[in-house]
Amino acid sequence: MALRGNLRDFTITQLLNLINLAKKTGTLVIEGPGDFAWVAFREGKLAYAQIGREDNSLAAILQRSSKISAAQYRMIKERASNMTDKELGLLLINAGYLNQSDILDSLQQYFIGVVRRLFTWVEGTFRFEADQLPPSGLIPVRIDLENLIIEGARQLREWEQLQEEIPSLDMALKFMDRPGTNLRNINLSVEEWRVVSYVNPKNTMRQIAQATKMNDLEIRRVIYGLLQAGLVEIVRPGGATLTNQRMFPTTNKEEQKSLVNRLINRIRSI
Amino acid sequence: MQTVKIVVTGPFNAGKTEFIRSVSEIDVVSTERKISAEAEKVKSTTTVAMDFGRITVDDDLVLYLFGTPGQKRFDFMWEILSEGMLGFVVLVDSSRPETFREARTILETFRAYAPTPYVVAANKQDKEDAWDLEDMRVALRLDSKVKFLPVVATDKEKVKKVLLELLYSILAEMEAGGS
Numbered sequence: 001m002a003l004r005g006n007l008r009d010f011t012i013t014q015l016l017n018l019i020n021l022a023k024k025t026g027t028l029v030i031e032g033p034g035d036f037a038w039v040a041f042r043e044g045k046l047a048y049a050q051i052g053r054e055d056n057s058l059a060a061i062l063q064r065s066s067k068i069s070a071a072q073y074r075m076i077k078e079r080a081s082n083m084t085d086k087e088l089g090l091l092l093i094n095a096g097y098l099n100q101s102d103i104l105d106s107l108q109q110y111f112i113g114v115v116r117r118l119f120t121w122v123e124g125t126f127r128f129e130a131d132q133l134p135p136s137g138l139i140p141v142r143i144d145l146e147n148l149i150i151e152g153a154r155q156l157r158e159w160e161q162l163q164e165e166i167p168s169l170d171m172a173l174k175f176m177d178r179p180g181t182n183l184r185n186i187n188l189s190v191e192e193w194r195v196v197s198y199v200n201p202k203n204t205m206r207q208i209a210q211a212t213k214m215n216d217l218e219i220r221r222v223i224y225g226l227l228q229a230g231l232v233e234i235v236r237p238g239g240a241t242l243t244n245q246r247m248f249p250t251t252n253k254e255e256q257k258s259l260v261n262r263l264i265n266r267i268r269s270i
Numbered sequence: 271m272q273t274v275k276i277v278v279t280g281p282f283n284a285g286k287t288e289f290i291r292s293v294s295e296i297d298v299v300s301t302e303r304k305i306s307a308e309a310e311k312v313k314s315t316t317t318v319a320m321d322f323g324r325i326t327v328d329d330d331l332v333l334y335l336f337g338t339p340g341q342k343r344f345d346f347m348w349e350i351l352s353e354g355m356l357g358f359v360v361l362v363d364s365s366r367p368e369t370f371r372e373a374r375t376i377l378e379t380f381r382a383y384a385p386t387p388y389v390v391a392a393n394k395q396d397k398e399d400a401w402d403l404e405d406m407r408v409a410l411r412l413d414s415k416v417k418f419l420p421v422v423a424t425d426k427e428k429v430k431k432v433l434l435e436l437l438y439s440i441l442a443e444m445e446a447g448g449s
C-alpha cells in the first residue's frame with residue numbers, strides 16, 4: 001500500500017507513530033508550503049533528516065553546534081570537500097580533536113531539530129519511499145522516536161488550541177489603545193518584534209505571516225502571545241465598517257436608518 | 271417585500287432555538303433531529319441545519335432570525351447563514367463553563383465573516399449554577415466595549431432586550447460610519 005497523502009489528514013506525529021510501530025525502513029518525503037524535507041528511518045528509528053537546501057554535512061552540523069569554528073568549517077569545506085562524513089568524522093576523532101559522542105550528539109540534535117521544525121508544517125503532502133535510504137558514507141545514527149512522538153502530540157494539541165483562539169488569519173491586528181503601555185518596557189522575542197512591526201489594521205495576519213516568513217502555526221503562536229499580553233486585538237482588515245450593501249434591501253443611508261428604527265419599534269411592541 | 275436578517279449563534283445547547291422561539295411569530299421552522307452521538311446526550315434533539323424565525327415589521331418589511339446549528343460538524347452552514355446579516359447574537363450557556371472557549375471561537379469566526387455589530391448574551395441566567403456576568407466576561411475575554419447581556423431564552427422580555435441592544439449598536443455604527 002502506497003503511503004502517501006495530505007498533512008491535513010495525517011499529521012507528522014501520526015506518521016512517526018506509524019513508522020515507529022511498524023518499524024519501517026525508508027524515506028519520508030514531505031512537500032510543505034515553501035520547502036521539501038527528507039527524513040530517513042531504519043527499522044523505525046530516525047536515521048537522517050534534511051530540510052530544503054540546508055547544508056547538513058557533518059562539517060556544517062558541527063559548526064552549528066559550535067564543535068568547530070566558522071574558520072575550521074570553511075577550511076574543511078575547501079580542503080576536504082571530497083571526504084565523506086564518515087571519513088571526516090574518523091579524521092577528527094583520530095586527530096583527538098573531537099570524540100565519538102561529540103559527533104553523534106551533534107548529529108542527533110540536528111536531526112531531532114529538523115523533525116521539530118516539521119511539526120510546524122501543518123499543510124502539505126507526504127509520501128513514504130519504502131527501503132530508500134540516504135547515500136552511503138554518512139555516519140549512522142539511530143534515534144528513538146518515542147520522545148519525539150510525545151513532543152509532536154503536545155504540539156498538535158497546541159495547534160488545535162491556537163486554531164480555536166485564532167480561527168481566521170484573514171483578520172488584522174491593532175494595538176490596544178491603553179495609554180501607559182510602553183512597548184519598550186515589554187520583553188519581546190525577536191520573532192514577536194518582527195510581528196509587532198507589522199501590526200496595522202491594514203495588514204491581515206496572513207500577510208504578516210508572509211512578510212515574516214512564518215507558517216500558520218508560528219504566526220498564530222506569536223500572535224497568541226501578543227493577545228495574551230493584552231498588546232494587540234483582532235480587528236477587521238482595513239478598519240472596515242458597515243459597507244456590505246447586501247445587508248440592506250436599499251443602499252440609501254437614510255432609508256437604512258429608517259429601516260433599523262422600524263425594526264426597533266416593532267421589537268419593542270412584541 | 272423587504273427582508274433583513276439577524277443570526278443567532280453559539281455553542282451546542284446554548285439555547286438558540288429557544289431564543290428564536292420566544293419572539294418569532296411563526297412556529298420556529300427548525301431542523302431538529304434526535305441526537306445519536308453518545309457524547310452529546312445532553313438533550314434529545316439538536317438543530318442540524320438552522321432555525322428559522324420571523325418577525326413581520328410592517329407591510330413591506332420582515333425580519334428573519336436564523337439560528338445556527340450548534341454542533342461543530344455542521345459549521346459549514348455558518349458562513350452561508352451569515353451572508354448579508356445585519357448583525358449577530360452569540361448565546362452562551364452561563365451554566366456550562368466548558369463551552370466558553372468554544373463560544374469565543376464561534377465569536378471570532380463570525381467576526382471574520384462580516385464587519386457587522388454583535389452582542390454576546392449570557393443565557394440561562396435563571397439557573398442556579400449560572401456564572402456571574404463579570405466572571406463570564408473575563409472567562410470569555412470580552413473587551414469592555416463588547417455588549418454583554420444577561421438573558422433567559424424563554425423570557426420574551428429579556429430576549430427582546432438583547433435584540434434591541436443589537437439594533438441600537440447597528441444604528442450607532444451607521445451614524446458613526448458617516449452618512
Ligand SMILES: Nc1nc2c(ncn2[C@@H]2O[C@H](COP(=O)(O)OP(=O)(O)OP(=O)(O)O)[C@@H](O)[C@H]2O)c(=O)[nH]1
Binds near residue numbers: 288313341422
Ligand atoms: N433554564 C433554562 N433553560 C434553557 C434556557 N434556554 C434554553 N434552555 C434549555 O436548554 C436546552 C437547549 O436549548 P435549545 O434552544 O435547544 O439550544 P440550541 O442552542 O438550539 O441547541 P442546538 O441547536 O442543539 O445547538 C433546552 O432544554 C432548553 O429548554 C434558559 O434560559 N434557561
Ligand SMILES: [Mg+2]
Binds near residue numbers: 321
Ligand atoms: Mg437549536
